[in-house]
Amino acid sequence: MKINDVILQTVTKVVVFIILTLAIYLFLSGHHSPGGGFIGGLVLASAIVLLCLAFDIETIQKGIPFDFKKIAALGAFIAVGTGVGSLFFKVPFLTQTHTYVEVPVLGKISFATVTLFELGVALVVVGVVVTIILSISEDV
Numbered sequence: 721m722k723i724n725d726v727i728l729q730t731v732t733k734v735v736v737f738i739i740l741t742l743a744i745y746l747f748l749s750g751h752h753s754p755g756g757g758f759i760g761g762l763v764l765a766s767a768i769v770l771l772c773l774a775f776d777i778e779t780i781q782k783g784i785p786f787d788f789k790k791i792a793a794l795g796a797f798i799a800v801g802t803g804v805g806s807l808f809f810k811v812p813f814l815t816q817t818h819t820y821v822e823v824p825v826l827g828k829i830s831f832a833t834v835t836l837f838e839l840g841v842a843l844v845v846v847g848v849v850v851t852i853i854l855s856i857s858e859d860v
Contacts, residue, residue, distance in 0.1 A: 725774060732774035736770060747825075760838070764846050765850050788850040795846075802816075802836045803837075820834070820838055
């Protein structure tokens with residue numbers, strides 16, 4: 721007997737966009753206030769897990785055709801790469817710097833290398849959490 725999950729699937733389609741918006745906000749606010757790559761990655765992973773609960777995993781894997789193990793590896797490479805990059809300038813490992821960048825529509829904005837590090841952390845968290853959830857769901 722197949723259960724009709726129309727309400728769950730409809731609500732999930734709306735709620736996932738709200739969760740993704742929160743994840744982006746938490747990620748971008750990370751170096752000025754609490755938040756950052758770890759919590760942003762967890763919230764992003766929770767959106768993917770919610771999609772897996774509402775729909776079947778095969779449908780989600782067709783819609784999001786990423787190997788989350790490779791995403792975790794890419795995130796680790798980015799996070800370590802920001803630390804190694806500081807060694808080229810003869811400063812201690814993981815020393816961060818910032819500058820101002822002129823963006824055509826937004827004007828002058830601040831850009832910090834900590835944002836790249838936080839991106840790596842977020843990718844690692846998303847990759848690991850989703851891989852764990854998918855491997856647990858395959859065992860059932």
